[in-house]
Amino acid sequence: MTLPKTHLRVAAIGDLHASRHSQGAFQPLFAQISANADVLLLCGDFTDYGLPDEARILARELTAAITVPVLGVLGNHEYEAGKPHEIREILADAGVTLLDGEATELHGVGFAGVKGFAGGFGRGALGPWGEHIIKQFVQEAVDEALKLETALARLRTRQRVAVLHYSPIQATVEGEPVEIFPYLGSSRLEEPINRYRVTAVFHGHAHRGRPEGRTSAGVPVYNVAMPLLTRVNPDRPPYLIVELPLTADAPPPASQPPTGTLAEPIVRTA
Ligand SMILES: [Fe+2]
Numbered sequence: 279m280t281l282p283k284t285h286l287r288v289a290a291i292g293d294l295h296a297s298r299h300s301q302g303a304f305q306p307l308f309a310q311i312s313a314n315a316d317v318l319l320l321c322g323d324f325t326d327y328g329l330p331d332e333a334r335i336l337a338r339e340l341t342a343a344i345t346v347p348v349l350g351v352l353g354n355h356e357y358e359a360g361k362p363h364e365i366r367e368i369l370a371d372a373g374v375t376l377l378d379g380e381a382t383e384l385h386g387v388g389f390a391g392v393k394g395f396a397g398g399f400g401r402g403a404l405g406p407w408g409e410h411i412i413k414q415f416v417q418e419a420v421d422e423a424l425k426l427e428t429a430l431a432r433l434r435t436r437q438r439v440a441v442l443h444y445s446p447i448q449a450t451v452e453g454e455p456v457e458i459f460p461y462l463g464s465s466r467l468e469e470p471i472n473r474y475r476v477t478a479v480f481h482g483h484a485h486r487g488r489p490e491g492r493t494s495a496g497v498p499v500y501n502v503a504m505p506l507l508t509r510v511n512p513d514r515p516p517y518l519i520v521e522l523p524l525t526a527d528a529p530p531p532a533s534q535p536p537t538g539t540l541a542e543p544i545v546r547t548a
């Protein structure tokens with residue numbers, strides 16, 4: 279008899295930065311994740327220089343070893359060589375579901391993803407004022423936040439997970455030089471996360487940030503950049519597993535921010 283599943287084991291890692299020399303480097307990690315988790319989230323910066331060859335090497339690492347569904351968002355490094363669409367196709371052919379304002383469901387848990395953008399946090403956030411180029415810069419962050427909101431609004435699940443590359447809060451970039459905080463994320467992303475009472479947020483990008491923080495509404499935020507996880511847990515494999523309790527409760531009505539108490543995810547590092 280198979281017992282009903284009580285938790286969804288969500289593995290997350292970002293900033294793999296695959297290079298031309300990465301062949302064989304990730305297969306043991308992906309095999310281990312497949313044995314320990316039900317889904318893998320990849321939080322952007324798949325590649326080092328945004329080269330299709332780098333993406334092909336990572337795609338081969340994935341197809342050789344991963345046996346669980348993989349969801350992800352692109353990072354800024356995928357744009358460096360001007361070929362994000364090609365990289366997207368290579369990863370999609372390897373079975374990665376890339377989210378760019380889309381939402382998907384797995385085992386009754388909803389996942390919404392966007393890359394996000396920079397601009398800073400709280401009172402330090404850049405405002406759309408003055409030169410056109412500044413307004414354009416701010417608009418990019420606003421658009422990413424709107425895409426995240428739209429994706430979250432589509433989910434009818436009680437548990438919702440947000441997958442990002444840039445950080446939505448300052449707490450998980452602290453540890454980086456303070457001068458570069460504004461380039462590591464945008465608190466505009468925090469608004470939809472709070473409004474839709476997201477269960478957990480995963481991001482990367484801030485390699486020297488902190489592994490954990492909370493939004494102003496108390497939503498847990500995990501920075502899963504591989505260099506960070508390697509540094510804070512040098513004796514463990516560099517990924518995080520969050521176990522989300524699966525509830526049999528009726529889903530909230532569509533397109534309405536849900537209310538009620540959120541179940542706390544159980545967190546353990548792998
Ligand atoms: Fe990175």
Ligand SMILES: [Fe+2]
Pocket residue numbers: 323353354355443482483484
């Ligand atoms: Fe990045």
